[in-house]
Amino acid sequence: MSKILIIEDEAAIRRVLGKIISEENKAYNVEDAEDGLQGLDMITKNDYDLVLCDIKMPKMDGVEVLEKAQKIKPEIPFIMISGHGDLDTAVETMRKGAFDYISKPPDLNRLLNAVRNALDRKVLVVENKRLKKKVNKKYEMIGESPEITHIKEIIDKVAPTDARVLITGSNGTGKELVAHWLHEKSPRFKAPMIEVNCAAIPSELIESELFGHKKGSFTGASKDRAGKFEAANGGTIFLDEIGDMSLSAQAKVLRALQENRISRVGSDKDIKVDVRVVAATNKDLKKEIAAGKFREDLYHRLAVILIKVPSLNDRRDDIPLLINHFAKKIANEQGNVVKTFSNKAIELLKEYDWTGNIRELRNVIERLIILGEAEVSEKDVKLFATK
DSSP states (O other): OEEEEEEOSOHHHHHHHHHHHHHHOTTEEEEEESSHHHHHHHHHHSOOSEEEEESSOSSSOHHHHHHHHHHHOTTSOEEEEEOGGGHHHHHHHHHTTOOEEEESSOOHHHHHHHHHHHHHHHHHHHHHHHHHHHHHHTTOOOOOSHHHHHHHHHHHHHTTSOOOEEEEOOTTSOHHHHHHHHHHTSTTTTSOEEEEETTTSOTTTHHHHHHOBOTTSSTTOOSOBOOHHHHTTTSEEEEETGGGSOHHHHHHHHHHHHHSEEOOBTOOOOEEOOOEEEEEESSOHHHHHHTTSSOHHHHHHHTTEEEEOOOGGGOGGGHHHHHHHHHHHHHHHHTOOOOEEOHHHHHHHHHSOOTTHHHHHHHHHHHHHHHSOSEEOHHHHHHHOOO
């Protein structure tokens, strides 16, 4: 049932609007308020799917109600009710976030179409939020060890800024998760986070991948193409395994960081970009610098904030939490009942040498769930968690 609030100081119009909407659909539950102040109080205390709000009202006008309501419950669509002299204001409220406006006296079809469309929009907004939360769970950071708690604290401090971050750690430790949390908790979260695996792209193509190219700039460049920096404009670019990037590409990345500008391969035209750069590597970049394989000036540009992700062997206290997390996740993916692990099985897994880190642990847990008993035992671990 959709819950609709009408805020209107003229009782006759409240009754007409309420009657039209209620008779259109018995599933509409309509309430009303006689002024803006009362309406805002009802919005604060209740959950509404739609608000119809007059513009000219005593105590608090509709524009102020809209502005205050958006701060409290931004997902509620507003349809503004305007008199003939309020049309300019009604149009202005749409710029401020109102879904639509209707004029007095209301046209029946116009009103009902606006109500239906606004309610459909509310459903989409709620669904998008649900999906966003679902997507975000993919990048959930599991752990309560001092090492992980420290990383979460750093993320909370750094994410709201535009400071560049260099994430270091062995393969499989979760560097990508840290990058995603930095983006999700930043003011840029509505814009894209573009991921580039520098190790997976041939050195001769990395510049085109990052900065784009002009048609004919090299064999196979059949048309103009934007690069990852342009795609990430307004958001974040995550340069994973940056230690594998060629020196020529490093020079271009350095320029992009210094000037906030890039140029496509084969073009001398500059393109302005607004991108936050987060990089990650499993290499010791200081050793790479000494070997002449990585630019020192780029290192200092990237490493404004350094986050070292610990190996799983350095955070063994998190293993029981990770086992439980993966057991639920795998059961959900496979549509099976969640399997439990005996205390002895968990203790044995805590003793293993996890050279492949969390990625290896996840694979072992999946193997044990498939091959083990209803409760995974110490015996199952010895049989199937081969090292």
